Amino acid sequence: MDVDFALIGHQESWRAAADLLAVLRGPERTRLPDDEIRDILPWIPPRAVCHVEIGSIFDTQIGDTTIGNTKTGGAKARGLYIDSFIPPDRLEAAYVHENIARVRAAAACAIKAGAKIVSLGGFSSILIEGNFDQLPERHATVFTTGNTLTVGFIVRGIKKMCTLEGRNLRSSTLLIVGATGDVGSGCARCLAPLVKRVLLCARNLDRLRKLAAELEAHGVQVEVATDREQFSAEADLVICAASLASPSLLLGRIAADAIVCDAGYPKNLSPSAQMPGAKIFFGGLGQITGGLSFAPDFHGILNRHPFPDVVHGCLLEGMALALDGRFEPFSQGRGFITPERVAEIEAIAARHGIYLAPLYNADGPVQDAIVCETEWSLAENPHPSEAWVGHP
């Protein structure tokens, strides 16, 4: 079987891991007890878990061949989901070397399978974005972090929330937490020219200053700080491009009714009693409208979202490029995401029916699905919304 793309990911909660193993065990066997899962999962070597097939809303011409989709008439691409089996409780810095080794082993699986393009999902891309030289010898396989499309969906999500909430982007103060990372800096470049003021927060002051200088050269008003308390202004738009240890770290440092995009991984911001007025949504997610299937069927397990066929932007980037027949390392390294590159990958994605997903947070949808940008109707979708099993 041709493997057009491979997706490298891992389970972000023990519940997700338990559900995955339950599918593999089959309905005739009892679910593994939680303690057994915690004992077994760390020992599983990275490997393919299932086959993935996606459809485009358009035909694609690759060389002399037109690839069509029986469902939509558009192109199809086939791939593999490869799990690095990073244990959900080992995402901290203490495990970085072990986790890079797991991502490398997962990458080796993708190469062995002959994948033409590999998307590094969530934490995998964070581990590898500055360390591409640590990936195995790649032969004909190319790798992308998928961060450019993630940035595209974060930016679109912010714009959409502003529209839904009747906010004026131009008069907003934007705070980016994790501003010097690949995603954070990409968001800064895309949104800074559209807002009144930008507050950049990260741990590395040198990198912050460098990014600020880049933005200021375009006439943007920028403040930088390694501590959010040092900013002179309150933000009413917030992008958390790095996971916060606790949402309470934002308390008292942002406007009470701020729009907050949780773009970190894993996503851990939720509407809370402490920030009742904040409008929180999960950013960086897109939706495939040309069809998405797994074999075995992991719907609602591998994509645990309240809307069907929603996938993280980082994974969708590789899928979109595969549908387009563009097997190239679109996003690599750190700090190269520009508005032009974002527009380019969004155009490729949209050509194949991949759009911003309806917005939601840990409590569920934050908008009526019917008004979503894709005009995607749940009634027309073959996969029921009961696939929603809650966000971890």
Add this chain to the structure above:
Amino acid sequence: METLVGLNCSTVECTSPNAPIWQDILAQAVTGELMAAMNYASLSEICDNPAEVADALEHAQIERGHAARFAAEGRKIGVDVPNNVDAKHWKRLREAFLGCITERDFIGCLIVQEIMLESFAVASYARVGKVAPGSLGTTFASIAAEEEEHVDHAMAILRAERALDPQRFDDKVYRLHLDVMTTLAKMLAKECKDGHCEVCHASCVKPALFDVRLSAAELRGASLQQYLKTLDMLGIPGELTLAWVAQLPV
């Protein structure tokens, strides 16, 4: 328990508070090595090629040598190391191997012995080798390395066999997996749910493994990991073998 080969063990007073734990660990290892020796001896009877016969007999001798080295380590810490290849789980594993012998299935024999049982041995011995004191640890580590070396020889034969008909080969591995790995999974479970294993000298050693910086969960995890990696090296699709392992009893 019966001593199948003369290991010339002498009873000496235990010199370490953990000696009874090492005694049970060594008893499992000696039993496994003796069973491997018996398996290779049986294998020699169905080999057509004289070189294969000699190879199988040589392997049988090597495994007997491993058993003797483990028994000697027991004597050093002052314990007699019993063995029991008729203990319920080991007996079932032997029967699975003999099933392949009856069918004169050389490839099936290699799959059971080299892929399944040796994965278990290599991983377990390597873990024990890391924590066992002195020469006991060195012996476990060096036997783990030797076992791994002769797995390489079988891998070449099995890879060539799989290349002829991958589907048929994978089906055969799965059929043997259901029998052999289900038994091994029960042996490796964190608790022995089917009663006494008939190898430990008193009560089950598993709860006491923490006293020597081991755990049943760790030995099981390392063994299943080694098994999956070995199947990967054979070229069996990872998504297939993941489901096989996920379906094992715990």
